[in-house]
Amino acid sequence: MSRTALIKTTTASQLNCAEMSVVKGIEITSTEPTGTAVRYVTKVDDGTWKKFNTTSNAWENVATQALTAASVLSEGNTKAELQALTSTLLTTFAGNKINFGVAMSAEETAADVPSIEKIVINGQTSSTVTQTIVASDVIQLAATSGCVEISTIEVEKTELNGGTVTVQASTQDASEAWSDYVAYGTLLTTPATTARAIKFRAILNAPTPGTSQATITSVAIKHRTDNIAVFAEGEGICVTQTYNFAANMTRAHLMVKHPIVADTEVKAYITLRAQPVAVKDEVLGTGTGAQQTVTLKHTSKLASHNFKLYFDSTAQPSGYAFSSTDGKVTYTAPVGAVVTSDYTYNWEKETFVEMSHDATYANKSDNNLVDDQFNYTKVADTDPSGDVSAIKVTLNQLKGTVTGEVLGTGTGSLQSFKLAHNAKSESITVTPAAAVWTYKESTKTLFVTAANGAEIKASYKWVAETNYLESVACIWNK
Structure with missing residues (x-):
């Protein structure tokens, strides 16, 4: 049975072609692995859902206006069909807002699921637009x-x-x-x-x-959040607050406490960077009543989020332009006003590097918990160090497929077997086919009645049970 999904644009995410006099084409960035499919329908403003009929070379209403994944997969266009449309076939898009309905499917045997990164409508305006x-x-x-x-x-x-x-x-x-x-x-x-x-x-x-x-x-x-747990298949990420030690740190020792959960993976990462430099009250000049453009004294790695401009010590909430790329500031200040600014330079983005896993220790106060130990040491000149640091811990649920796991030999009576992994009950198959079986998810136990002497095997898909972080403690060292 195929897995399906339906995605529709909202008022906030619809594609706005209101300023376009000509729509030139549609670009879709997506992946469709083997065993998957993606189909598209469109709607202009609040009109009806349509597809492009490649036989009649015209747009037409889809039969099912109350979209479902199945209806769009049956009636919708492919990515190639939409990207082949020329401007003469997209005239109704110009000057309007466009909605998309996208349906995706993946067969049970598909190794991966389809994905969509973006849909772009290219066009041109009838007049010059600068904002x-x-x-x-x-x-x-x-x-x-x-x-x-x-x-x-x-x-x-x-x-x-x-x-x-x-x-x-x-x-x-x-x-x-x-x-x-x-x-x-x-x-x-x-x-x-x-x-x-x-x-x-x-x-x-x-x-x-x-x-x-x-x-x-x-x-x-x-x-931030109070705790972290992976409640469905996938990865959970916990990032600590950022610390400023006012000293160059080159080493760190981390202890992560969490429950013992089979087939889960805990990894740790650290970011270290130099302390940015804050500039206060840098004088840019004196207002002339006309527009002026000046360049900040420091332009290296400017932060884009905390620039402030003042006229005679009064903060300006808007009405100016600041470029963190080249440090240029454009403003119009009253005649004689002293123009100053606050900003930060030598600001680096957080870049996390993986810490090495040292050992796993049994927790002394709780037999259901373990302590994973991680370490980081700057060795090469290119390895990061710095005053500003944070830690990231990831919880990964592993998953996989087991084919023909040998459980034992039938006796003609009911037997119980513990599976090697946390099986998805709907995916389990047992041989011999004539065997009668049930599965208890809470204990990962398979109960089987098979003919005397018959080899009992199980095949299934599995995913690790959920895990969470009990606590995280880190020591940094110069």
């Missing part, structure tokens, strides 16, 4: 009605030749009320800002067509 705003979907931070602390927000962007990218964020509190959009750097506070959910928007300015470049690549947020 645009892109918005993210809502990112849920807390699984319950409470709030969690925001640790870091990292922005990947490109600003060249006068182009600027301004990233703002809006947070949701415990009462589900949303704040106004603010510069995302204002959320990186001590004590930490808390939120139930967050959403971002980026204002892209490219004032000189053909020369300026303003691109937003990604926004990554890290937040």
Whole structure:
């Protein structure tokens, strides 16, 4: 039986072609491994769901408007069919907002599942556009009605030749009320800002067509939670807060306490980097009443999240452009106003390297727990060291397939066998085929009645049971 899924764009994620006078084509970045399929349908604004009929060379309504995975897989277009469409066949997209319905399927025998990275609609506007705003979907931070602390927000962007990218964020509190959009750097506070959910928007300015470049690549947020557990198949990640030791650290010793769970894997990573340099009240000049562009004194590895501009010591919330790429600041200050700024340079991104696993020790106070020990030592000049550090621990649930696990020999009576792994009960098959069997998931025990002398084998898919972190303790050393 195939596994299926249906994905539909929302108001926040629909593709906006409102400013396009001509739509030139559709680009889809996706993977479809052997034994999988992906199909697409589209809808212009609030119209009807449609597919492109390659026989009549025209768009037509799909028969099932209340989309299901099965209906889209049956009626929808392939990636190749959509990417082959030319501008003359995409005229209805121009000036409108476009929704996509995407269905995916994977056969039971498929080694991997299909995935979609992005769908892009290319076009051109009827007039020169130098500014645009892109918005993210809502990112849920807390699984319950409470709030969690925001640790870091990292922005990947490109600003060249006068182009600027301004990233703002809006947070949701415990009462589900949303704040106004603010510069995302204002959320990186001590004590930490808390939120139930967050959403971002980026204002892209490219004032000189053909020369300026303003691109937003990604926004990554890290937040704290009270505990971590892998509740479904996959990987759980726990990242500590970032510590500033004001001394160059080259070694670390980590102890991770967790339950004993078969077929799970615990790994540890460390990030070490130099302490960034904070600049306060750097004088940029005196206002003239006209637009001015100046370059900061320090332009190496500028942080994009905490730049501040002041006119006569009054912070300016907007109305200026700052490029972390080249350190240029563009503003219009009143005549005679003293223009100053605060910023950070020599700011490095967190890059984690794996720590070596030293040993696993039985926990002295609880027989159900173990302590995994990890170590890091700077050996080569290229190995990281620094004042600023954090630890990341991952919990991985391993999974696999067992074929023909020999359990024993039938006696004609009921027997019990402990399987080697945590089997998915729906995937179990037993030989001989005439054997009568049941499986008890809580104890991973297979009960089998087979003919006397018959070799009993089991085949199944398995996944490790869930694991969690009891505690994490680390010692850093110079």
